[in-house]
Amino acid sequence: MTALLTYCTNLFNNYEEVVAVILFSIGFCILLFSRNLIKKVVGLDIMDTGVFLLLASRGYIEGRSVPIIVDGVTSMENYINPIPAGLVLTGIVVSVSVSALMLSLTVRIYRTYRTLDVDALYMMMSVSKGGKR
């Protein structure tokens, strides 16, 4: 019982990470349940956002400010952790590139099959295999 209580307290204290997990789950659900290819790309982007929120919130330290040196004060006691910020920067760039690549593939699929529904696409691919080619 106490273990469960500690668990809930920890979840309540780490509320930013909980929000990140919820965002990630929402994106994952969209990725799995949506039949539209563009909505799947949007779901993947929401998953990315959850990961970025988790990383950024891990870098925060209570009562400290951004890691920009002011007035020559270089003690670690005054600044938050700069490393997760750099990692999030990398992640955002990769996320943009992957979204652009997937959207252009989606455009090509739409130009060929005139639909974005994955079930219809699967049906059309099997029909075109058995039928003409």
Add this chain to the structure above:
Amino acid sequence: MLDKPKLDPEFSSIWTLWKNGQIDLTGSLRSPGHQDPASVKSVEKYRPRRDRSAFSHYVQKSNHLYNILATVLCVFFACLMLMTVANLPLYGDPNAPTVNEVAERYVEKGTEETGAVNTVAGMILDYRAFDTLGESFVLFTSVCAVTILMNLSSKRQHVKHTKESINYADDMIVRGVCRFLVPLIMVFGIYILLNGHLSPGGGFSGGAVLGAGLIIYAMVWGEEQASRIISARLIKTVVLCSLGFYCVAKSYSFFTGANHLHSIISPGTPGRILSAGLILPLNVAVGFVVCCTMYSFYMFFRRGKL
């Protein structure tokens, strides 16, 4: 697979039939060679009821199974991640294991060694400059891939005339606001670029703002006008020069053992705009790459060519 399905009468008639539910696909499912054996077996087992209702029944059943499995997977992952979060160190804890000697070194020695007041800029463009070079090349690679997939400049010109376009330049409000706003956005982007080592920002955010300004310009005054001013040749030259400059500026550390990333230029006085050695030119190079990448994405998706 099919190049022009619209022009293929046989194929489109099959598709309309399937959409209206009049097509019997069990025959095609049963013919061997192009279906996975599981579905073939399941249809063959019910040979007496080889009609459309049996087939759609299986489709519905497999969809049902997929939904159940996907829900289980989602709930499993969410619970797993929540358990992990509950075991993480507290939010904002100064004694968390992530706040280790690496972060301390970056903050305490960063300004002295790189000359950048912004520790993050000093970190990503001096200590971890190769990482950022890789990021720039990720952007470049994705532009190449989008170019391969979306390029319409040589063939299939008819596609681009099919969509209707709104002429925003005739609208008085849009034109007036944008004439005022686009230069402001560009100046703000340049400010973020040049102050990357002094304030929050840097190459990536400044480049994104510059790219947004160019995209607004192309949106309002038309893609043809924009591509007359910012030609494909100019974009290629800028991107290649920026990436080449980045490579040359950072590759000398290969000859010094790849562990000694001191700039040739002296760090200067921290806080001045002309300080921090190579960080300012590298920020500008990264900013140009990001700006051209964003603009090319927009132009390829909108127009099919630069």
